[in-house]
Amino acid sequence: MLFKRIYQFLIVYTISILFLLMIKMVLSLSDYVIPGVPLIIETAGQVFKTYFFDVMNTLSITVLGQFMSIIMAFTVGIAGRKSSWIGSFIKVTAYNIQAYPIVALAPIIFILLGDGFISRLLIASMICYFPLLLSVLGIMATPVEDVEHFYIVTGQMRWQLEVKIRAFENLSKLTTVISGSATLAMAGTIVAEFIAANAGIGYSIRIALYQSDLAKILIALFVIGIIISMYQGVLETIGEQIKTKWSVSNQGEVI
Template sequence: MRLFQFSIIFLFFLSMIEGVKYATGLSDYLIPPLSEITAMILGRWRDFLVPSLNTLGVAIGGHCLAIILAVVVAFWARGGSILSNMIKTAAYNLQAYPVVAIAPLVFIFLGDGLVSRLLIATLICYFPLLLNFLGIFSSSVEEVEHFFMQTGRLDSMMEITIRVFENLDKMITVIAGSATLAMVGTIVAEFLAATMGIGYVIRKALYQNNLAAILACLLYIGFCSSLYLMAVEGMGRFIKRQLLT
């Protein structure tokens, strides 16, 4: 469904560009004809698919790291202790700062390899995840927790299990939403300084003023993002089904 939706949007976008071109009489140099774009997408598919999959791999890695990090930090920050409050305050203040702005620093210190891309992807989707997980882990579900509290069975694991289960839909939505952010983070990182991935291909195409290549990149990015989102949502639905049946 997501792939179909994306294909429709992409075709609509492409026809709009071509429509503007023919309506205003722009040259083929500025906006390539449909035949050239199609040839680029189908003829050089390997040049776009491999970097897109590379970007997707880094985005998935960054996303997983961000989820693990957000779960761990939210777990420690959920209580009312001084340390918890300090972590919460730091998280709220840090998330207000645009992470992309520190990306150049990451490249200066860590170089233009995999680690930098991974780190930026992680940081970009980490804060929204953390804030949501903090909210979920900190808000008690009184009607379920009461019994366990009364009978002395409400340990940390039980508390988190109850809160995650009760907010499963919210968590799945947040994780799926942050998957797009991970993809965005990776592309931004590649666009800035990396030497691999689809962001790097876009940068090269930009320098060559090659709109057909940029449009081909957008198509492959869209396909990869849609596939990843479908996988995350499908996984969420599977987990939910397993727990509820």
């Protein structure tokens, strides 16, 4: 899973670079507009190490922001799974708030909280929180009647069991959503850094943009792509392992 993602990214990246080089060649553009291969390699030599640490800095915020989002989404999702008035209220509120473009709030966050760690974390978690919440709400509010019926009629159903059944039955979906939300969290962090932060790869991209240095931007995109692919691959692998272990332990109980 991990290597598959990296290979996929490398293929897409290479095709994109080839496409840019083709445009450069056809339109006879200078290295200022689209850098040639030697300049890209030279720039990589100069900035790769710096950008790697910048991406790791961004990733640390991403992971933390995503973790916060997952906790929040599951807490609210579990609370809102019921068809009671509070459940309906949570669902309606979540659907309405998620329709608002969170990025538009970023300048206000930066004015109030400054351009440090907290602002980046807040924006990253807000951007990936709502899509996560909607998926978790959808999963948690949908009964798995075949399984749940047994526990309900035997009087053994508790909320913890209900959550567990629904999570287990939709584990693939949850893994995909969590893995996908990593991209959102990363995008959120980069946008936050791009707008106002003083650290991270988004900030470095902004500096490169000031200098109209596409070679630097291409290197930044490469490092981001590789690292986010690895992170998503790791998340998917963890999801697979949890699923396998859970299946085995459940089988054990049944036997």
